[in-house]
Amino acid sequence: DTEVTQTPKHLVMGMTNKKSLKCEQHMGHRAMYWYKQKAKKPPELMFVYSYEKLSINESVPSRFSPECPNSSLLNLHLHALQPEDSALYLCASSQGVARSGANVLTFGAGSRLTVL
Amino acid sequence: GENVEQHPSTLSVQEGDSAVIKCTYSDSASNYFPWYKQELGKGPQLIIDIRSNVGEKKDQRIAVTLNKTAKHFSLHITETQPEDSAVYFCAARSGANSKLTFGKGITLSVRP
Numbered sequence: 603d604t605e606v607t608q609t610p611k612h613l614v615m616g617m618t619n620k621k622s623l624k625c626e627q628h629m630g631h632r633a634m635y636w637y638k639q640k641a642k643k644p645p646e647l648m649f650v651y652s653y654e655k656l657s658i659n660e661s662v663p664s665r666f667s668p669e670c671p672n673s674s675l676l677n678l679h680l681h682a683l684q685p686e687d688s689a690l691y692l693c694a695s696s697q698g699v700a701r702s703g704a705n706v707l708t709f710g711a712g713s714r715l716t717v718l
Numbered sequence: 719g720e721n722v723e724q725h726p727s728t729l730s731v732q733e734g735d736s737a738v739i740k741c742t743y744s745d746s747a748s749n750y751f752p753w754y755k756q757e758l759g760k761g762p763q764l765i766i767d768i769r770s771n772v773g774e775k776k777d778q779r780i781a782v783t784l785n786k787t788a789k790h791f792s793l794h795i796t797e798t799q800p801e802d803s804a805v806y807f808c809a810a811r812s813g814a815n816s817k818l819t820f821g822k823g824i825t826l827s828v829r830p
Binding site for chain 2: 606642643644645647658692694706707708709710711712
């Protein structure tokens with residue numbers, strides 16, 4: 603299995619709603635990532651988990667709350683979002699986060715979020 | 719931090735022709751340079767990558783070259799096909815940390 607699976611593919615939510623995005627991989631990767639991508643822009647890193655511990659938070663607002671229940675799963679909990687948070691949210695995984703550059707990122711197809 | 723510039727922002731080629739996309743980076747400590755292809759409605763997919771100890775790498779119709787002195791790397795696609803039409807992102811991983819910095823992306827259109 604060489605895939606990163608994200609659910610749901612599409613999500614529409616109001617500013618007062620609480621929802622979650624889910625990501626799953628079964629490649630034995632020990633690092634997992636959340637990226638945000640706006641239209642016609644490159645992915646922007648939000649969070650990195652390494653061995654199930656949060657290692658990087660790119661100053662993301664607290665209305666986004668990541669969770670890594672185990673080495674195969676990554677969640678992004680959403681609460682009190684703003685319309686400008688509407689974007690494609692991408693999950694990715696890699697074998698590790700070492701500086702050697704040997705860790706290739708594998709992306710999921712993304713969850714398209716619309717905040718009304 | 720690392721800064722990756724990608725030029726041009728759009729490129730249109732005739733089917734069968736070659737396409738070249740160039741990126742420059744700022745951090746001389748960067749050691750890993752992947753290229754991602756993103757089709758409409760999909761996540762980015764790695765198509766080729768190169769490490770700083772190699773000058774060129776080829777995989778069928780796709781090749782990447784790296785010039786560490788000039789701090790630029792290029793994607794070469796030969797015999798382009800309509801299915802090569804997509805957005806292509808270059809990226810660089812800085813030696814100072816593990817963060818991957820992406821270029822702004824280029825939209826490649828292959829005209830049948």
